[in-house]
Amino acid sequence: MAETEEAVRCTAVTKEFGTGGTVRALDAVDLTLRAGEFFSLLGPSGSGKTTLLRLIAGFERPTRGRIELAGRDVTALAPHRRDVHTVFQDYALFPHMTVEQNVAYALTVRGVRKPERTARAREALATVRLDGFAARRPDALSGGQRQRVALARALVDRPAVLLLDEPLGALDLRLRQEMQTELKELQRTTGITFLLVTHDQEEALTMSDRVAVVSDGRIEQTGPPLEVYERPATAFVAGFVGTTNLLRGEAAVRVVGRPGAYSIRPERIRLADPADAPPLDGERTVTGRIADIVHAGAHTRFTIALPHGDRLTVHRQNLAELPPTARPEAEIRLVWDEKDAFPVPG
């Protein structure tokens, strides 16, 4: 049945806050999550992505619209009656309980008997590699360990959907990257539908099967990470997902050679010597002056000043050393495939 393949479906969900709906956090949002997929809501803070998560969890009710879980209308259902668990940004572990009691909580309130509770809590702790921490209190754990306890607690009774609200925000870079791999692995092995809310585009792109980019209470684009990155549907998506050169109006005519609005990814632009042979068919070239060079580890970021005051950012992988001509104020030729100037509406 096609319907049971849907884990979550939001139909025209609107959420207004304040008296008389002064603030519209979500504006007629439609969203469908397939069962078993890793889905990310990506957007800047205040875009409404956390509100959508809270509506699905049941902490808030939508002003208008309908929310279904596995085909069942849950719009008016209290959180404790939804087969959905949340990993909170601040983890929300119960400080007066041990790690094991925390993890077993969902089983405790359902009246599961102690031996089974303990066994399943230990099993859940093992899946997040926290064996041996059962008797500790949350305040005796590091940030990364608390994160894992929160995960184990939310996964212990295998909910249909796991909601993750910026779960890695409080961790340092190294731990964050480690947890990204682990979360993805966990999602694959459990087969549970994951809905991740994040403002970190790298996080969304590396972990998700599909991404929805949210801005100003609306979903701008939904699709697989590569598609969202390569073919942004709107100027906002092009600018928010990765860095890009947005060209419109006069600048588009000057640089791209056509009117309209275009996005050119910095890594798609090649640096060449001005004295080199002219470009091939289907290539576009402009010349400019190197305004700035920033070494960013694996790549180098060039800012190129074009005539008429236009500026382009170019990323060059540091596969080899920079040619001696690549220094500030030097004349430089930029070359890109015409297909890489991607038209964006808006």
Add this chain to the structure above:
Amino acid sequence: MRLSRTARIVLGCVTAAGLAVVYAPLLLVLLNSFNADRSFGWPPSGLTGEWWRAALHNDGARDALFTSLKAGLAATGIALVLGTMAAYAVHRHRFFGRRTVSFLLVLPIALPGIVSGIALNAAFRTVLDPFGIGFGLFTVVVGHATFCVVVVFNNVAARLRRISPSMAEASADLGARPWQTFRHVTFPAMRSALFAGALLAFALSFDEIVVTTFTAGPGTRTLPIWIYENLARPHQAPVVNVVAALLIALSVVPVAIAQRLSSDTAGGRL
């Protein structure tokens, strides 16, 4: 901050003097309860346990102690129930007049006791008299409860503000019904605040004298009232001293516990 040697000595002396002003009279009361001289001549002519024996067998003092305990426990019980419910309502729900309710709840503790006393006295006379309920322990309990509710309310409200709202959400999210969330998560987090509030409420009720004077009937005597009435009687003075000494000793315990509870920043354990 580093202080010079002189500054440290001077500050130490000032602190010692300040503490002496507060505690020397209390020590004197303790000492005088063993003073063999009936008129508390100084230095004591000798030490005796006679006054303590006399106090133990003084029916008036014993009755007053039990009246005070009963009034304190009852007022604390009422305060715990009403104060917790009020704090919960004001914290968790948004309703019309929420700030006003919060303000009106806290106000009684700031009102002069004599004003509350007169007001309660008049109210009881007009409202309770027709029902045949006279002034007595019941009216004292109600009078004390008016300000005991405030300390419980304040303690619980402060704790609720510190408990992350995601805690209750997490509990509901994991499948707990509202009463399960209260039992497993909210109540354990509030327990020490409730206990501290109860101790303070009991202490307030136990040494209250102004409101008690206006709400107690002629036959109802709490310990502070008994002390006050017997202070002027020369032959009772030694016993009054013993009762006061006992009260000092008994006050140390709840204050020490309350202080330990409020310094417990984790808040969950008791």
